[in-house]
Amino acid sequence: MPNNQRRVFIKNIALLSVASSVFTSEKLIAAGEPTNQNQSKSKERDLVFLFQGDSITDGNRTRNDDLNNNTGHGYVFSIASRVGADFPDRNLKFINRGNSGSDINGMSDRWQHDTLENKPDVLSIMIGINDSNYYLHAKKESNSVQAYEATYRSILDQVKASNPDIVLVLCESFTLPYTYTKEQQTPLQADVMLRQDVVKKLAVDYNAIFVPFQDVFNKALERAPEKYWIWDNVHPTVAGHELLAREWLKCVSKKLKFLKKEV
Structure with a gap:
């Protein structure tokens, strides 16, 4: 060649x-x-979403297998109905274990049965307003901000040990009226703010999604008066619950990308 x-x-x-x-x-x-x-x-398939909290999360839910009412009629219902309808192929499950009147101690007492045994993939917690009220009325050390943080850390440690890959969603409790002027703050607002700071810190420490519900209502006051959103300083109206659902989805969709369709 x-x-x-x-x-x-x-x-x-x-x-x-x-x-x-x-x-x-x-x-x-x-x-x-x-x-x-x-x-x-x-x-992102077969995920179990579990919601924990007090009466705001409870939403007057049923305690049986009634699929029409066991998510309550608050923000949990709005989230579950919307996401469930849009993603039927993902076989998502929504469990509401909010308990009216609960504080962090009551939630801790039922943690094994209501949370760990349900093996959630996504765990959303909103707790604190009753802790504030109970502490202000009875001044029990078990309801102090320090005890609140210690118990909160304990239950988070338990669930992380059970499922290291769990997606944690920590929602701050909230109240209205709300003022940025310390001299005008009600005792309830002052205590709630301390617990909001705890939840923010826990979200960082446990690599959790933080949901700033107080900011949502503060901004909402520019559009309508307090009673339109929260009728008794604590419990949201129907419109208020919708604000919670929207903010929850916005924050959680940053981690669970498929939820962006909902935002």
Whole structure:
């Protein structure tokens, strides 16, 4: 074979080798993508969403298998109905274990049965307003801000030990009226603010999603008066619960990307 033909032959072989290598790499990448997507999808299928809290979360839910009423008629219902209707193929399950009148201690007492045994993948907690009220009325140390934080950490440690990959959603409690002027704050607002700071700190410490419900209502006051959103300083109206649902979905969708359709 003449030298010039030999050089062309070798050059063509080299080009074929490079092309083959690139093709093989692309195949590996392409083969890997569905696997990763499938893994991602599997993590976003069959998820158990569990909501814990007090009467605001409870929403007058039933305590039986009545699928029409066991999520209550508050923000949990709004979240579950909306997400469930939009993603039926994901086989998502929504459990409401809010308990009217509960404080952090009551929630801790029922933690094993109501939370751990349900094995949630996404756990949303809003607790604190009753702790504030109980402390202001009885001054029990078990309802102090320090005890609140210690018990909160204990239940979070338990659920993280049970499921290290759990998605935690920590929602701050809230109250109206709300003022930024310390001299005008009610005793309830002052105590609630201390517990809001605790929840913010816990969200950082436990790599949890933080949901700023107080900010939502503060901004809502620019559009309508207090009683339109929260009728008794504590419990939201129907419109108020919708604000909670919207903010919850907005915050949680940053972690669970498929929920962005809802925002």
